[in-house]
Amino acid sequence: MQAKITVTETWLRKHRHLYDGATRHPFIRSIRDGNIDISAFKTWLGQDYIFVRAFVPFVASVLTKAYKGSDDGNGDVEVILGGVAALHDEISWFKKEAFKWGVQLSSIVPQKANQEYCRFLESLISPEVEYTVAAVAFWAIETIYQESFAHCLEDDSKTPPELKETCQRWGNESFGEYCNSLRNIVDRQLEKASDDVITKAEATLLRVLEHEVDFWNMSHRRT
Numbered sequence: 001m002q003a004k005i006t007v008t009e010t011w012l013r014k015h016r017h018l019y020d021g022a023t024r025h026p027f028i029r030s031i032r033d034g035n036i037d038i039s040a041f042k043t044w045l046g047q048d049y050i051f052v053r054a055f056v057p058f059v060a061s062v063l064t065k066a067y068k069g070s071d072d073g074n075g076d077v078e079v080i081l082g083g084v085a086a087l088h089d090e091i092s093w094f095k096k097e098a099f100k101w102g103v104q105l106s107s108i109v110p111q112k113a114n115q116e117y118c119r120f121l122e123s124l125i126s127p128e129v130e131y132t133v134a135a136v137a138f139w140a141i142e143t144i145y146q147e148s149f150a151h152c153l154e155d156d157s158k159t160p161p162e163l164k165e166t167c168q169r170w171g172n173e174s175f176g177e178y179c180n181s182l183r184n185i186v187d188r189q190l191e192k193a194s195d196d197v198i199t200k201a202e203a204t205l206l207r208v209l210e211h212e213v214d215f216w217n218m219s220h221r222r223t
């Protein structure tokens, strides 16, 4: 029997152009082609550290919603908890990496695109935002990084050796499997969601894609 087309699949087909814009951004292409401007990379590093700090309470709120969503026979909480644990490691990694590149994390001022993205995350923490909607944002945020950085690790890529570790962080296979688990969670939720929630979730996905593109733009254009 043919596997059923999932909601996320429908969305990704429908919004392919915007999705590719987020996962194949010029910033990512420049890493992959080996002509990245290191100052752009450092900008990204410092800004992303601030983003990740704001991402933690958002993910914690998704965890809370998964728990309260009660019918968690599917292990949603454990998958999300794995995400929280990975973020703990990631924050240490950012500190180490910043030191390596001479980026002073304590003096980084969040740029406008970053502030707006963080504010968007905060809005999703609200208990009024349904688990399904928040989970869609979470899945999309993680997956965009996974696909973007995995692209920089493909056989024909010319990613500079000193950036490989960064790309591995999100582009590795186990992060890919984790993203698939998130996608399954999301599709299972969407399967039983009301039309209203599905509409809101799709709009949220689009906003994540836009924020991600703006985030890459911020790193790419400024030095």
Ligand SMILES: Cc1ncc(CNC=O)c(N)n1
Residues within 6 Å of the ligand: 048, 051, 052, 055, 090, 141, 142, 145, 212, 215
């Ligand atoms: C702007 C942005 N989007 C997604 C991620 C990946 N999630 C956690 O690390 C990230 N670090 N930064």
